[in-house]
Amino acid sequence: MMELRGLPVANSLTEAFKLRINQLKLGGITPKLSVIRIGNNEDDISYERSIIKKFSSLDAVAEVTGLPYDVRQETIEAVIKKMNNDNNVHGILLFRPFPEHLSYEKIKSVINGDKDVDCMSQTNMARLFSGEKNGYPPxxxxxxxxxxxxxxxxxxxxxxxxxxxxxxxxxxxxxxxxxxxxxxxxxxxxxxxxxxxxxxxxxxxxxxxxxxxxxxxxxxxxxxxxxxxxxxxxxxxxxxxxxxxxxxxxxxxxxxxxxxxTVTTIELLKHTIISAERYNAVVRI
Missing domain, CATH: 3.40.50.720 (NAD(P)-binding Rossmann-like Domain)
Structure with a gap:
C-alpha cells in the first residue's frame, strides 16, 4: 500500500507560490484574503488559524472578520460589498454552513465572482460547469x-x-x-x-x-x-x-x-494569488 500524503504536494506548490508572491511584491502588491466567520464554531476558528499561519509564512495576508451568530442579513451583505469594492482584497471566503436565519442564496449572489476563491457564487459555479478557465473551483x-x-x-x-x-x-x-x-x-x-x-x-x-x-x-x-x-x-x-x-x-x-x-489551504492561497495577479495585471514569472 502506498500512502498518498498531502504534505509533499503542499510543499511542492508552496515553492512555486513563493516566486509569484515575490513578483507581486515587487509591484507593491500583497495578496490578501478576507475571511468572514459567523459565530464562534471551534472548527471554523481552527481552520482560520491554519489559513493565517500559511498565508503569513509566505508574506501574504489573511484577515478575519468575525460576526455574531445572530448577525442580520443586511449586515453581512454590507460587509461582503465592502470587500468587493476594496482593491486591496483579492479573495473572499465565507465559512459555511450559515445560521438558518440567513439567506444562503442572497449571500452567494452578493459576493464578487472574481474574488470568490472557494466557488461559492453562482458566477463561479457557472464557470466551472461550463468549462471556463477563469473561475475558481472549490x-x-x-x-x-x-x-x-x-x-x-x-x-x-x-x-x-x-x-x-x-x-x-x-x-x-x-x-x-x-x-x-x-x-x-x-x-x-x-x-x-x-x-x-x-x-x-x-x-x-x-x-x-x-x-x-x-x-x-x-x-x-x-x-x-x-x-x-x-x-x-x-x-x-x-x-x-x-x-x-x-x-x-x-x-x-x-x-x-x-x-x-493539508492541500486545501494551499489551494486557497493559490486562488488568492491568481486573483491578485489578475486584478493587478501581473504577468507570471
Missing part, C-alpha cells in the same frame, strides 16, 4: 486533483466513483475529473448496491461526510482511495474511510489527517 475539490497529479495518477479512461454529491466537493470534483477524461460515477445515500458500485472503481473518492462509512467491502486491491471526509468520532479525527480496515488492502490511500486537508 478548494477541496481542487486539492484532490492536485494530489492525483502530484502522484502521477493517470485519469484518462479510468473509472472514478465519487461518494457524495454536494456542491462543495462531489459535483465539482466530477467536472474536474471529466476534464481529465475519467469516466465518472457520482453515488449518494440513495444509490442502490453502493458497495458494488464502489468496488468497480479504479479511483474511489469518499466525500459523503459520514465517518468510517467506506469499509473493505467497498474497495478492491488495485484501487486508489481518496478520503475527503473530516469527522470526529470518539474524540478522534477520522475520514469517511475506515482507514485501518482498508489501507492494507488497496493500492494507495490518503490518510486523515495528513491528506486532502
Amino acid at each position: 478548494c477541496t475539490a481542487q486539492a484532490v486533483m492536485e494530489i492525483l497529479d502530484y502522484y502521477k495518477v493517470d485519469l484518462a479512461g479510468k473509472k472514478a466513483v465519487i461518494v457524495g454529491r454536494s456542491l462543495v466537493v462531489g459535483k465539482p470534483l466530477g467536472i474536474l475529473l471529466l476534464e481529465k477524461n475519467a469516466t465518472v460515477t457520482i453515488c449518494h445515500s440513495k444509490t442502490k448496491n453502493l458497495p458494488e458500485e464502489c468496488r468497480r472503481a479504479d479511483i474511489l473518492i469518499a466525500c459523503a461526510g459520514s465517518a468510517n462509512m467506506i469499509t473493505r467491502e467497498f474497495t478492491n486491491p488495485s484501487q486508489i482511495v481518496i478520503d475527503v471526509g473530516i469527522n470526529v468520532e470518539e474524540g478522534r479525527l477520522c475520514g469517511d474511510v475506515k482507514y485501518d480496515d482498508v489501507a492494507d488492502y488497496v493500492q494507495a490511500i490518503t490518510p486523515v489527517p495528513g491528506g486532502v486537508g
Whole structure:
C-alpha cells in the first residue's frame, strides 16, 4: 500500500507560490484574503488559524472578520460589498454552513465572482460547469486533483466513483475529473448496491461526510482511495474511510489527517494569488 500524503504536494506548490508572491511584491502588491466567520464554531476558528499561519509564512495576508451568530442579513451583505469594492482584497471566503436565519442564496449572489476563491457564487459555479478557465473551483475539490497529479495518477479512461454529491466537493470534483477524461460515477445515500458500485472503481473518492462509512467491502486491491471526509468520532479525527480496515488492502490511500486537508489551504492561497495577479495585471514569472 502506498500512502498518498498531502504534505509533499503542499510543499511542492508552496515553492512555486513563493516566486509569484515575490513578483507581486515587487509591484507593491500583497495578496490578501478576507475571511468572514459567523459565530464562534471551534472548527471554523481552527481552520482560520491554519489559513493565517500559511498565508503569513509566505508574506501574504489573511484577515478575519468575525460576526455574531445572530448577525442580520443586511449586515453581512454590507460587509461582503465592502470587500468587493476594496482593491486591496483579492479573495473572499465565507465559512459555511450559515445560521438558518440567513439567506444562503442572497449571500452567494452578493459576493464578487472574481474574488470568490472557494466557488461559492453562482458566477463561479457557472464557470466551472461550463468549462471556463477563469473561475475558481472549490478548494477541496481542487486539492484532490492536485494530489492525483502530484502522484502521477493517470485519469484518462479510468473509472472514478465519487461518494457524495454536494456542491462543495462531489459535483465539482466530477467536472474536474471529466476534464481529465475519467469516466465518472457520482453515488449518494440513495444509490442502490453502493458497495458494488464502489468496488468497480479504479479511483474511489469518499466525500459523503459520514465517518468510517467506506469499509473493505467497498474497495478492491488495485484501487486508489481518496478520503475527503473530516469527522470526529470518539474524540478522534477520522475520514469517511475506515482507514485501518482498508489501507492494507488497496493500492494507495490518503490518510486523515495528513491528506486532502493539508492541500486545501494551499489551494486557497493559490486562488488568492491568481486573483491578485489578475486584478493587478501581473504577468507570471
